[in-house]
Amino acid sequence: MSFFGWIHNRLVYNRRMNLLADRIAFLLPQGARVLDVGCGDGRIDSLIMRRRPDVAISGIDVLVRENTYVPVAAFDGSRIPYKDKSFDAVIFIDVLHHTGSPDKLLREAKRVSRSVIVLKDHIREGAFDNLTLRLMDWVGNAHYGVVLPYNYWSKRQWQNAFSTLGLKVEDWDGRIGLYPWPATLVFDRSLHFIVRIARI
Numbered sequence: 001m002s003f004f005g006w007i008h009n010r011l012v013y014n015r016r017m018n019l020l021a022d023r024i025a026f027l028l029p030q031g032a033r034v035l036d037v038g039c040g041d042g043r044i045d046s047l048i049m050r051r052r053p054d055v056a057i058s059g060i061d062v063l064v065r066e067n068t069y070v071p072v073a074a075f076d077g078s079r080i081p082y083k084d085k086s087f088d089a090v091i092f093i094d095v096l097h098h099t100g101s102p103d104k105l106l107r108e109a110k111r112v113s114r115s116v117i118v119l120k121d122h123i124r125e126g127a128f129d130n131l132t133l134r135l136m137d138w139v140g141n142a143h144y145g146v147v148l149p150y151n152y153w154s155k156r157q158w159q160n161a162f163s164t165l166g167l168k169v170e171d172w173d174g175r176i177g178l179y180p181w182p183a184t185l186v187f188d189r190s191l192h193f194i195v196r197i198a199r200i
Helices: 003-027 043-051 102-112 127-144 155-164
Strands: 033-037 056-061 072-074 087-093 113-122 167-173 192-199
Touching (some): 003 043, 003 087, 003 113, 033 102, 102 113, 155 192
Parallel strands (some): 033 056, 056 072
Antiparallel strands (some): 113 192
């Protein structure tokens, strides 16, 4: 692990996990059976279920780790290996920018979800945003062997994708506060969002 990776894990990792678990837990339907696409080791899922004992979460990932906090199945990164409407909700946490076509996985999520999709990802509006996001992505993911295509969308691209797929925004939070001060001035800004979307 690089020096930057070590600093990230010491100062950011636990804060990020808990903040995301708090926000996502609030957005899931009551008693939901949930699929986390690209769940990693499932630690955030375990934190969500501590906050929401009524919710059950399982995951799928391209890279299935040896030790996970929730049941994790392998998938090919493009087709979710479940039947239509198999889950009440689907979540993506910093996953879609690792794909060549985020809209394809969103379409798959809509197919297997009966109710909502909760998505945490990034917004890129300019060159400085792009450089900052690339640095964060590399520090947080390179040592795990995660594919890094650096495919960041603008807010308009996200909104257009939701509209095209017949998904409506029910809740949008663009001020998450993942980083402590003063790092927040560089690494938060308007780079992150969490959205709850549902079928129109």
